[in-house]
Amino acid sequence: MSDITEDTVRHLANLARIALTPEEVTTLTSELAAIVSAVEKVNEAVSADVPATSHPIPMENVWREDVVADELTSEQALTGAPDHDGSRFRVTAILGEEA
């Protein structure tokens, strides 16, 4: 059994800034619950003494030298933007959530 409730779905939707209708909340609650239950099957296969894996390939310390390269111009940067002012992206004002 999963713990996905309609409140969980509404909370996640709010965090993801997605507006949901009450019908969508109902549908997504049962769908998400089914998905989470399916993923929970992994718990049956893995015992507690298996460490969590965050990457499938045992590699580490892959890095680059501190060198500047391959920068875009602002024209290139804005190519795919739905809206801009010529040098900056223009977005809908959202009440602040700066990290």
Next chain:
Amino acid sequence: MAKDALMDFDKALEKFEPVIGLEVHVELSTKSKMFSSASNVFGADPNTAVTPVCLGLPGSLPVVNKDAVRYSISLGLALGCEIAETCRFARKNYFYPDLAKNYQISQFDEPIAFEGSLEVELDNGDIVTIPIERAHMEEDAGKLTHVGGATGRIQGAEYSLVDYNRAGVPLVEIVTKPIYGTEGRAGEVARAYVSTIRDIVRGLGISEARMERGNLRCDANVSLRPRGDEKLGTRTETKNVNSLRSIERAIRYEIQRQAALLDKGTAIIQETRHWHEDTGTTSPGRPKSDADDYRYFPEPDLLPIRPSRELVEELRAALPEPPAAQRRRLKAEWGFSDLDFKSIVNAGLLVEVRETVEAGANPQSARKWWMGELSRTANEMNVEPSSLVTPTQVAELQSAVDAGTINDKLAREALAGLIANEGTVAEIIEKRGLTVVSDDGALIAAIDAALASQPDVLEKIASGKVEAAGAIIGAVMKAMGGKADAARVRELVIERASA
């Protein structure tokens, strides 16, 4: 917005014990960004210091900047931290356009550095030890400009403009454990702590550490608990505190504000608050999210970092002297009084004075230039003294004074030339015609003229009143537009009196 009620500071401390916690963000001065090869610059045209990684474009992948990792380890070591055998990056998910990916790459449960402590010195010389919880690597966010509202703030804005030049700039976030027992000095301790971190990162050469540019930022957590209580009170986190003075003021303000609320029986809301420099107050921001809401998970695009023990030891061996120890050493070497030395430290000019001395000037002169003429000029121009001239230039200027090429008055003119970028000290002296006149012929002519109007001076000197020569030196200086070699004038006058 109604003005918050405040309790008198002393009364607040009688009733409550303040507990503070500090989060300091340090922007590293690497050439390129944390995970992309875009340049790490300040003040470039919008969206020119970007690559597809900074814009979160599909198919782009982050790669860790090796120097950013080295800098982070050095900083962790300077904070007395353990360096992790292995650490990982994590995604911190949130939806806000300051990062195009909809997540920030940060570190969560496996930071690169943890469990440290830092000694900071207060104004009166007391040492306070600040416990450090962790220092982790992450990326900075882009810059939003809100357009349309009357105030330029987010409230009422019609849209926002985004510049991703700062997105992906390497940051180290340093988090303290709760700091107890600071009492009425909570604000001062916080200021001294941030100032010490500034000294450390400058000493390491890993950050410009200019608070007015946001290279160094501090969020201050404050909570109060009634005297005798064990349990910590609800805390607020004040952001946007971007000067040392504001840190002290913001903490003092929060103590007074929270005390007034608690005294009335009103609960403190756990929230982010914004500091307003102009009014000296804080105002509520968003309610603080739980860590759960960020849905942290290991960053699948990056591999773990395992700093070799050889690298850690190499960086440890290269650490500069800790700031507190360096201050004790410099004060002794320079032979300054407590007061003179403190004034330099409090003005934030220790690095400048030290570098000027290292460039060859004597400590008294180095102090005089930075604390005097340069501080005054910087104040008038509303800039930092360090932005006017370099320590090497000041040392060159003083060396011209020591050599007798220019005197103090002419040196101030030469300094004005340096500030105006007119060239080297030698070039400015040449161009502005600032050399002192020590040619005996010219000096004797001026001395004769001065003696003609003050004929009794020679007799006074002959009868032992050598100080009477001052009147002639003054007159000669005036006649020669301040360019006379005062020492030579004095010699010549005394010579004449004894002839």
